[in-house]
Structure formats: C-alpha cells, structure tokens
Amino acid sequence: MNENATKNGALVDVEGVDKIFHRGSEDIHVLSGLNLRVPGGEFLALMGPSGSGKSTLLNLIGGLDRPTRGTVTIGGEKVDQLSDHALAFWRSRHIGFVFQLYNLMPMLTAERNVELPLLLTHLSRSERARHVESALTAVGLSHRTKHYPRTLSGGEQQRVGIARAIVTDPTLLLCDEPTGDLDRKSGDEILDLLQGLNREHGKTIVMVTHDPHASARASRTIYLNKGQLSNEPLK
Numbered sequence: 001m002n003e004n005a006t007k008n009g010a011l012v013d014v015e016g017v018d019k020i021f022h023r024g025s026e027d028i029h030v031l032s033g034l035n036l037r038v039p040g041g042e043f044l045a046l047m048g049p050s051g052s053g054k055s056t057l058l059n060l061i062g063g064l065d066r067p068t069r070g071t072v073t074i075g076g077e078k079v080d081q082l083s084d085h086a087l088a089f090w091r092s093r094h095i096g097f098v099f100q101l102y103n104l105m106p107m108l109t110a111e112r113n114v115e116l117p118l119l120l121t122h123l124s125r126s127e128r129a130r131h132v133e134s135a136l137t138a139v140g141l142s143h144r145t146k147h148y149p150r151t152l153s154g155g156e157q158q159r160v161g162i163a164r165a166i167v168t169d170p171t172l173l174l175c176d177e178p179t180g181d182l183d184r185k186s187g188d189e190i191l192d193l194l195q196g197l198n199r200e201h202g203k204t205i206v207m208v209t210h211d212p213h214a215s216a217r218a219s220r221t222i223y224l225n226k227g228q229l230s231n232e233p234l235k
Helices: 054-061 084-094 110-120 125-138 154-166 184-201
Strands: 010-023 026-039 043-047 069-074 095-098 172-176 204-208 220-225 228-230
Touching: 010 054, 010 204, 026 054, 026 204, 026 228, 043 054, 043 184, 054 069, 054 172, 054 204, 084 095, 084 110, 095 154, 110 125, 110 154, 125 154, 154 184, 172 184, 184 204
Parallel strands: 043 204, 043 220, 095 172, 172 204
Antiparallel strands: 010 026, 010 069, 220 228
C-alpha cells in the first residue's frame, strides 16, 4: 500500500459516497454524497447524533461494508472495488478495529486474544509470540498476558482490544466509541493510549464518539448529521 498515493496526500479518501439500506420496500438513505479526506498521521474524531451514520461510515472505511455509490480509497487502494477475498486480506493487513464492547473471546487469555489477527498471516509461532508481547507491552499489560477477560477490568479489556488492533501494525486504526462502556478514569487512560499511538507512533486514527471530552483529544473533529459532514456541531 502506498500511503501517499491518494489525492491531496490523504490516506483516507471517501468521495461522493451514498449508502442506502433496504428495509422491505423502504429505502433508508444513511449517507448522501459524502466526501471525507483524512491525512496520514491524523487523529480524527467523528461525532453526531445516534443514527446519523457514524458507524456506517467507519464500516465503509474499514471495508466491512460497501457504498451504494461513490468510492472509498485507502492508501491508494480502491477498497470498494476489491473482491470479497481480496478485501478480507487487505483488511487483515491494513485495518485495526477497536470496539466499544471489546469483542474479546472469553475462553482465550489476553495473549491469545491479541494473537487472533496474526493467525491469518504466515508468521511462525515464535514470531507471533514476539508481536503479541510487543503489543501488550505497548498498552501496559505485559504482566496480564495469561489472564482471561473475566479477570480483567473494563479498562484492561479495552487495552487488550487495542493491543489486538495494533498487533499487525495496521495502516489505520478505527475506533467505534472506544470509551463508551468505561468510567471516566478508565476512559481517560484509553484516550491517553490512543493519543500516544498517534503522536509517538504516527498511527492514523478515526474515532467515532458521542463524548466531547473524548473528541477533545483528537487533532480534528467533524460532525455527521443526516448523511452529511460539517466542521461545526449542530445548533
């Protein structure tokens, strides 16, 4: 992937995107003619009311869904035009997802949860172990590798989720309400971690949030409402 290959130096280039869902005979227009460019190395917060299409946009950027019309280009790759097989491979290499509810496998230890994305690679067991150790160290959990999710706090579980997201050294981190299920102290620790990944390691981050306290940590905030983006919040 050539991260400088998109127009205007943008790592993420969403152009003229419509997204329509079909519910019976009804068409639901979630996104309409949407344009978004995210430079490499930016920490972008995406805010908007419930149902405004924030998670839908995140899923389009991450290749979990395809636009009805328009193009989604990440690092010069038109991901909306990839086959399902090619898209799955691209996503495993270039996208790290962080979810609100962690999505950890309860029967696996922290290190095994973090290892899961690496099972799609050709790395040896020892190479996978080194990557896992590095990722858990980066999130401050090198002492909790053998613990199961049920024995970890919410904040620690989210740290495991972030370690899993960064273990493949992805091009882009996509975070969907990463602090939404945490208390303020734990949420601040997660935001500190995301800021560090952005500022110290140059990770490009797009974070969906409803919390102005969280969005204040980003380098830029944009607002989505009724399928359209704005630089200003709704009045």
